[in-house]
Amino acid sequence: MLILGIESATSQVGVAIGGHEGVLASAHSARDRRHAESLTPQIKFVCEQARVELSEVGCVAVDVGPGLFTGLRVGLASAMAVAHGLGVPMIGVSSLDLGAFAVEHSNRLIVPCYDARRGEVFSAKYRSVPGGVQRVSEPAVSTPDELAADLLAGSDDALMVGDGGERYRDVFSGISHLEFAGTGLQFPSARSLVELAHPKALREEFVQPNEIEPMYLRLPDAEINWKTRASG
């Protein structure tokens, strides 16, 4: 089955297409946050490069976050519309899963960490297991200091993946048992998305477009204020 993967949770926006032969074509851009402008042309481009028709796509995979809200939603809305338009099911994958999957062969504790703006990062912890990675902590939004304190408290050798680790390198660099995967892996990729979605597609772990649930991890400010007022 051909899978179209759409990923737009960070400063990067990307599309990949592939299936049992692996990824056939992909496109990624990370300049000026032009997610909405770039995404549809990227879909067209990867289909042309892979020499497949959109109508051959059997499933649309999408990064459901956590990530930067506006860009994330451009990907979600596009992916849902493509799936709806083709009448095919979807697979939602977390950006943190994608980050961890990119370094799946590490025997360290894997910590994808993406910039959440406002002085915070999105992160979770993973372990390499046969055939992939397994998440061992809940996805969270926290300050880099909180995450650093948490990692410092553990003694496991850890590997940090993502632009959060790059942006707050000064906060994390004091942790001697922490390594950084580097800028080459600072964003989740649409290629990883297609690779990770493929086994899920084989197991038919599909959802319908209206069942895709974005992972925001943060309430809108207005709602936070409202709840504070209601409880106070």
Added chain:
Amino acid sequence: MDELILGIETSCDETAAAVVRNGTEVLSNVVSSQIDIHARYGGVVPEVASRAHVEMMTPVIAQAMVEAGVSKDDLTAIACTVGPGLIGSLLIGVSSAKALSLVWDKPFVAVNHLEAHLYSSFIEEPDLELPVVVLLVSGGHTMLILMEGHGKYRLLGQTLDDAAGEAYDKVARYLGLGYPGGPIIDKMAMDGDPQAVKFPRALANDGYDFSFSGLKTSVVNYVRKNPDVADVDIAASFQEAVVDVLTTKARRAVEEFDAKGLCIAGGVAANSSLRERVLDIAVEDGINGFIPSRSMCTDNAAMIASAGWWRYHSDGPASLDQGATSSLPFPAYA
């Protein structure tokens, strides 16, 4: 041959999709309003609106297609609002519309939300005689436009500060009446005396620009000094001042530019006092007064599909790398 346009609108807090035949015949017009979600915050919260748009967009499009009884093969093009509006909201519609355009292999048409409001009149009155003066009043805009032809507009004037709808919201909030202010004040005004308080009519006899921030301030000051005056009288007097200014200028514009008629458009065009006054003026001055039905005044996708049909014929399709522009200007030539 019949041409069917799927219109998509997400510029503010309504997730909407519609199918319109040949620019004027509405086959379906689905609007999922978020008013209840935003009411407790006293206004539209952009992040809350964007989240709701993502959730509602695909179901709303599906419903518009089903209600119209059409399939993708029947469509000629897909038109979508690309601005002005809340950027996070606009991007949901634009992303969905472009993706569908690619998947269904249909041209994508970019529509200006303000221009689309003008087309709400043509949907119900396809033979509307031009030129007309259009009073476009909403929560975000207050404009006086001379429409000389399709796509040919002169912007005669606009608000220098608050939009008319914004003034309604602010006054309603100050009086503790709730949100949105327009319908609430409109309803209260029916039981009040519009002559109870003489609020100022800023710039009434001066050009075609508007100013409503002074009016809002004078309502606040008046209520502070006269706490015993009934809210219904304040509401009626405030509304009278707004409608007075709007219609005085519109009427003058019709005369100066020798227009065949006067149209109102936008959310505030649903206001009953404004509607009555425009009809009175039309009769008195012997011109055509055109009042779109209330569902066509507030944000909807039928007007997007209608404007999109005209734009498709005049400009052709837009590129798939089209983005959204929150401050997209009204497409006037002067």
